[in-house]
Amino acid sequence: MSRIEARRDEDTVTAGPLVGRLLDGLPPEAVLTDPDVTASYANDMASFCPAGTPAVVVLPRTVEQVQHVMRTATALCVPVVPQGARTGLSGAANATDGCIVLSLTRMDAILEINPVDRVAVVEPGVVNATLSRAVGEHGLYYPPDPSSWETCTIGGNIGTASGGLCCVKYGVTAEYVLGLDVVLADGRLMSTGRRTAKGVAGYDLTRLFVGSEGSLGVVVRATLALRPKPPEQLVLAAEFASGAAACDAVCRIMAGGHTPSLLELMDRTTVKAVNDMARMGLPESTEALLLAAFDTTDPVADLTALGALCEAAGATQVVPAEDAAESELLLHARRLSLVALEAVKGTTMIDDVCVPRSRLGELIDGVEQIAEKYRLTIGVVAHAGDGNTHPTVCFDAQDPDESRRARESFDEIMALGLELGGTITGEHGVGVLKKKWLAREIGPVGVEMQRAVKQVFDPLNLLNPGKLF
Template sequence: MEALLTELRAAVGADAVLTDADVTSAYQRDMMPLAPSGSPLAVVLPVSTEQVQAVVRACAAFRTPIVPRGAGSGLSGAANAIDGCVVLVTTKMNAIVEVDADNRLAVVEPGVVNLDLRGAVEKHGLFYPPDPSSYDWCTIGGNLSTNAGGLCCVKYGVTTDSVLGLEVVLADGSLLKTGRRTVKGVAGYDLTKLFVGSEGTLGVITRATLALRPLPQAPSTLVATFDRTADAGAAVARVVREGVVPSLMEIMDRTSIEAVERYLNTDLNAGAALLICQSDAGGEAARRELAVIEQVCVDSGAALTYATDDLGEGRDLLTARRAVLTALEVYGAWLTDDVCVPRTKIAELIAGCERISAEVGLRIAVVGHAGDGNMHPTIVYDASSVDELERARTAFDLILGLGLALGGTVSGEHGIGRIKREWLATEIGPVGLRVHREIKQALDPENLFNPGSMFAR
């Protein structure tokens, strides 16, 4: 494939084409340990849309697969290389092209780090809502490709809810511009939403126009502990029924609480479950919202509630939630799942995970975004043990099956990637899978964009 490498070097420069196996191995996979990966022919790092177009055209001429990749923070294997592919890394395309404060939008390249965008727009009194747990290093391109969520989804939605338009390089190297800069617009098919969450299987996103919101007030925080998981689940359902929409509502099960207490050397005084809520409505409005939530928690059987409008205290309380995965590393490697169930089924999912934990003989901690039912059961195992890895894989699948049985979905925000292809087929059925394949065939007839991710063609 030397001829292809020559064209790639001409397109992006010799220094931006990596072929040393010791270097390219760092780009082979994302953060999902179970997903298969291969050895790429090369890793290319373009700095412009024009360079991306040139790379795509060169790969098309040689019928070489392209795997688009951001920072590699994904948890589904969607950015994993396959043998002989070209991994197209967008991290050097990291310009915030424009912040239009009057129209509350930003235009960015895919390599912009989520936290950097948030910091840049805050200077204009604005707010970019999507906040994945890896927001301090994940990139907007990866967020777009997987339709990432985060802790604030309950009020602000997932990534697609903040996207106005895209620029996408298609399989023939042409540049498609979707969407708009206006608040409203219904001209034609909604191609923007088609590409958001497509995991690089339909094209390479090179620019995005993102909707911004006014910067919220500093959040007020409420924590509630429960001696029974069912009571915590009932509280979540009642909060929703009351019509209160907090900016954050997170839940931790007993296993998560124990891990965090050990890691942070603290006592959370929680029995079976802990609920953390925040309101960014500000002032009296926030106090009213949290008062309603607190009363619901008390009525649902909370053992303890505590509310504060002190920003430092609130940050400290939220640290417990954000520290769960790090805390679990004390026990071994972790494998985090991603299922979304109706909010009324959260307690049943946690109870089911306890049964699966006992069945496979591995620790499973459940944390998640209670406000939208998106749970992250996390399986802890010994990475050096083949047996424990297989049991972790079994638990992973059992949890997905449980989520579907409870009326949920196999992915709330991490995507399908290479680890959940069979589960996608199960969830959407043969007609849904056929439509997916027909869309893929229409936009990528040679099947060169991330083949094997989401579904097999």
């Protein structure tokens, strides 16, 4: 380890030999060294996450170029930080000092869409929304829909095993990755998985790479599973006088055997923030707003049954959308939540605690108490059907005391999540933001085995070092 560190310092000072070697296998326009430019690649969208200064940013267009980058990195012992669109929320794509930032954004080809096999083969830099629209033209559906779907890349989605609103019915990114081509730390190319519907030949290395935050290899191609495009979804909004009542409705809906295509919760703080930002006319008198949808053949009937369960749980108002346009408006309000909460005090820390949905009410009550204890505004927006909450701490980053309280409340929310049998991260990943928390969740044996797996794929610790653990 000390040898690697020593080499790194050297390279930070004299990036010359590194850049020269990179240029042996990359065109000049794919190698960025202007410090003003490279600095703009230092961060993803997480708050409170340290980032170093990259030595160089590379933008390869081919698998061979990625292999050249990794061979060079291994030869010179230079760390590599793979990046997509840097929309991540855990600092997993943040640069480390003297690193090569390996941006995959220019490898953005959709190589194949096959409606019989229901697969797409893509390069990692394809934007999620681009793929979603492209497969839509074939009557197909790629479900994963993180909030950043208009800009985030499939490679980044694979790196963090991204979720979204669709997960309550359709699951997360991991469930749509059938096979990968991966460039290993030493530059060798490995294929994992399959393009068949099923396959059990050997260990499932595909799933090992999904969610590994670029720490085991560089994904250069992915075979993704697709589904038939479902009917357009119809949304219902239900208002509740308390978070507890809304969570009770969620439990009744899931225990009742319903499978909505989304089931989202916005608390009063979030609703007000969205109204303030976009004049959406959402009902501000409600303590908790539940949005549910069905994309079934008879969504009206399904929403009626779901609405009845909301009323049984004490909903003060149940309003089904009239049509697709009204549904889209409600979803738009939901998607604005995090941005709207950021406007409240200038800065947010977005948590990502997921609990068994039977414990959701306890988590939401607990967050309210934590907000009071630390005298903070914490808006809660949640993929309620999954028990996956984003308690969002709103604070003034210029105020050191408020920043400290924000940080402490953020941690206390994770502790509560673990206490309730949950996880510190449902879909945003560990990155640098939650490193010290990973060990608390998976325990010392878990950390030991995870580190040993990392060692197998990256013996020199060059791939996104300092992330995860």
